[in-house]
Amino acid sequence: MINFRSLFSICLLLISFCANAQQNFEKLLKNTNWIQDGYDRCLKIGDSTRYTYYNINSVACKALVEGKLSERFKIISLKKNELIMNPGGIVNYVFRRVKALPSMCSRPSAPANSYEKNFKVFWETFDHNYAFFKERNLNWKQVYDEYLPRVKKIGTQKEFADMLVEILKKIGDGHIRMEIPDALKTKAVAAAASEIKPVAPVVKHTLNDVLKDLQDGYLDDAHSYNNGVISWGKLKDTQMGYILIKDMNGFANYISETEQQLPGFAKNYDKIKASRPALDQFDDEDRGVKMIMEKILADIGQSDSLVIDLRFNGGGLETVALKLLSYFVTESKHVLSVKAKTAQGSTAIQKYFLQPANAGYKGKVYLITGPNTASAAEIFSLAASQYPNIKTIGSRTAGIFSEILWKELPNGWEFSLSNETYMDPKGKTYEATGIPVSYEMNYPGNRRDFYNGFYTGNHFADLALDKISEK
Structure with a gap:
């Protein structure tokens, strides 16, 4: 006793x-x-x-x-x-x-408005910290040699901003941001009316359209939490559970259930979150995941199989992603390793072992991913690839795993880059390529085309869910 x-x-x-x-x-x-x-x-x-x-x-x-x-x-x-x-x-x-x-x-930093000095700091910061020039097929020294002479001829902030944006486009990393003043941003110039040829109107479907039609057409007994950060139900005419995770952030239980669908949810949530110390925010997310996953699994119940949908998930916190995954595995495993770029090479490799949650799901899991599955959602996918009970369908993920490292130029412009390399237990990285799936659905990479791909005329169909339901 x-x-x-x-x-x-x-x-x-x-x-x-x-x-x-x-x-x-x-x-x-x-x-x-x-x-x-x-x-x-x-x-x-x-x-x-x-x-x-x-x-x-x-x-x-x-x-x-x-x-x-x-x-x-x-x-x-x-x-x-x-x-x-x-x-x-x-x-x-x-x-x-x-x-x-x-x-x-x-001591206070002296203002540094020299374009050449700012360019050199920009280049040096990437040289010391950016981890994926090889994966992105870019010779960074060559970039320096090509652009330094151009920098010396620049006469305005606008020209300098355009040049930095041009360089960043060469890298093609979705985690890179350049926060330049709005007045300096280049805006697309509309084509002259005389050059526009009449075309049939194109119906543009939004993410909200897709999510609503997916729920209406495929789910029974649908529920959601925190304004849709996670939704769940059962696929129609089956006993198969379905869980859609839209973000890897926003799971803290700050807002009452009756207020979660109200228009002011996001503002109220962010206000409470901002009042909490940084470490407490992580703990709040962890407790929120535990609370809602216990409810979801109780609602769905044990069944032979279940679907986790990450196609619309652009990332968030890796701690949330791995906590969520822990409810769908049954054994502790080394699921990934991480190292950070340094000027001399990299930091020591850190191994991460996933521990299964108590009373988790024990059946087969179908994981759906696509080109918009990014960052922390990819870390979920990377770790999930170590478990044979989790089968993947959809398309390759986006290929941007790292935490975002924020830096600042001497002129005050902030920018971010990817400095951490996430690897599977064998040391393989999927940066730039994304994580492949077992059954390929050939989703388009363009977000609008991806959403429109669910429709034929006004008819909505989710071919991935149709395929899973056949199994």
Whole structure:
């Protein structure tokens, strides 16, 4: 017989031990300085365990975020000269102790409006951190040699912005962003009316059209959570469950069920989320996934097979993706590995082992993916590929796995890049190519064509679900 009083006492002791360990770490970290392995970032921890986290490059050191250390990082281990912390995801950050941060971190950065200097920082940042020039078939040194002479002739911010956008298009990575002022963005010029030839009107179907027609035409007893971040039901005329996951973010149980479908949901959700410390936000997502997955599996019940649809999922948090997947596997496995690009090569490889959830689904799973399945949704797919009970149908995923690393030019323009390489347990990466499927549906890569592909005239048909229902 379980002695619950003793068990409760043990839990209290463990909680107390963890809290004391965190406090002891924080005492040892007071007034220390650290350089991060990869990421071109550094960290200063003050005398009250407040921190400042910096982006650094060859000309500037700028604070990225600051606050209370325990609200932003979980301390994993601390040695004399090595600090390992987790920011909430599946990748731990490794820091090396230094006596002092670069001197430029303690003084204001001088404005740098030179186009040449900004270009060199832009090129250097990608050179140090971008992980996929080989996969994207781009010679980055050649880019420098080609564009530096052009930079020296540039006379306006608009010309400089257009040039950077031109370079980024050569890379073709969906995780790259360049936040330039709206006034400098090039807008498409409409063709002259005389050049437009009359054509038959093209019906443009939207994502909402597809999701509504899919639910109306294929599902019985349909439900959704948090304004449709996840939906579920049973395929008509079958006992097969169906789960559509539209995002890998937004699972926290902040909003009551009666208010989840109201117009102000997103605004209210984001307001509550913003009030929470960063690490608590990850915990909120985790608890939300647990709560809703237990409800979904209770609604669907155990059956011989079930469908998970990620065709409309552009990503989010990898922690959410892997937590969701844990409800459809029955054994612990090494499902993926991660490393980050550095100026010298890469950080040490970190292995991730997926643990199955309690009372998860035990039948066969059909996973549907497509060219719009991206980022954290691809991490779900990558990990799922290690389980033989999960069969895939649809088309290759987008091929953009990395976390987004944000940087800033000396002129203040922010940009992002992909610096982390996700690999299967054998070390293979699917960056740029995407994860293939067992049964190919040949979905078009263009988003509008993809949505329109569900329709013949006004008739909606989901050929992937039709194929699965035949099995």
